[in-house]
Amino acid sequence: MINVEREHIIFDLDDTLVHCNVHFLRVRRQFVDQMLRWFGRAGVTAREIWRLQARIDLEQVERDGLGKDRFPQSLVAAYRVFCGKFRRPTDAEEERALLSLGYTVYEYPVTLYPHAREILEHLHNQGHVLYLYTGGDPDVQLDKLTRSGLDRFFAPDRRFVTPFKDRAHLRHLMDRHGVPPFGGWMVGNSLRSDILPALELGLMAIHIPESQPWEFDHAVIPDVYHPRFRSVSELREVPAVISRGRVAAG
Numbered sequence: 001m002i003n004v005e006r007e008h009i010i011f012d013l014d015d016t017l018v019h020c021n022v023h024f025l026r027v028r029r030q031f032v033d034q035m036l037r038w039f040g041r042a043g044v045t046a047r048e049i050w051r052l053q054a055r056i057d058l059e060q061v062e063r064d065g066l067g068k069d070r071f072p073q074s075l076v077a078a079y080r081v082f083c084g085k086f087r088r089p090t091d092a093e094e095e096r097a098l099l100s101l102g103y104t105v106y107e108y109p110v111t112l113y114p115h116a117r118e119i120l121e122h123l124h125n126q127g128h129v130l131y132l133y134t135g136g137d138p139d140v141q142l143d144k145l146t147r148s149g150l151d152r153f154f155a156p157d158r159r160f161v162t163p164f165k166d167r168a169h170l171r172h173l174m175d176r177h178g179v180p181p182f183g184g185w186m187v188g189n190s191l192r193s194d195i196l197p198a199l200e201l202g203l204m205a206i207h208i209p210e211s212q213p214w215e216f217d218h219a220v221i222p223d224v225y226h227p228r229f230r231s232v233s234e235l236r237e238v239p240a241v242i243s244r245g246r247v248a249a250g
């Protein structure tokens, strides 16, 4: 079965294998609609609401990482800012409604990206070692993995859920499993959380950009890393890039 070089391949989950950002965008739009009902007459625009919530959410991610409560709380925090600005008393019922709205982001059915199952199956059958490395709340993320049906490709001790995805957390994964710096791949949609830390640690990195990326995921990849950096438009291109390996890296 195994006639290819065995590689360690680390996959991101959200917006690489399963859809995530689309659910946040949908709930954010619902939030803006609700806020316009409460504050629209005071002259607040959808753009202002969208931007303020985004800023609060990003600040919370920077500070506390990708916890489950962060996003729902960012809706309430943005609501409170507008209440203060327009001298409208905060209302516990409205805040509860916003929190509930925020948590619905975790309740949508899990939708796979095209070819997610096939390419994992293919790489798995080729004898490569697959890792899941995802940011967020462990209960939410592992439940999502199970519901996705992709859990069978990742041995339980090769599933990593961390509040921050940075160089230190990726190094921990690599150290624990003896992934050599020049013997592994990272596949993900986030330049900031997946690609840059992987390149800094000597891995090959395959970026799959999203059409509507989250503001948090942006990063500039220094030229020095470009020989190990690949970009593809779809998951199904990943196996060919890996089988071409490092040859093209020079």
Ligand SMILES: [Mg+2]
Pocket: 012, 013, 014, 015, 016, 188, 189, 190
């Ligand atoms: Mg992702």
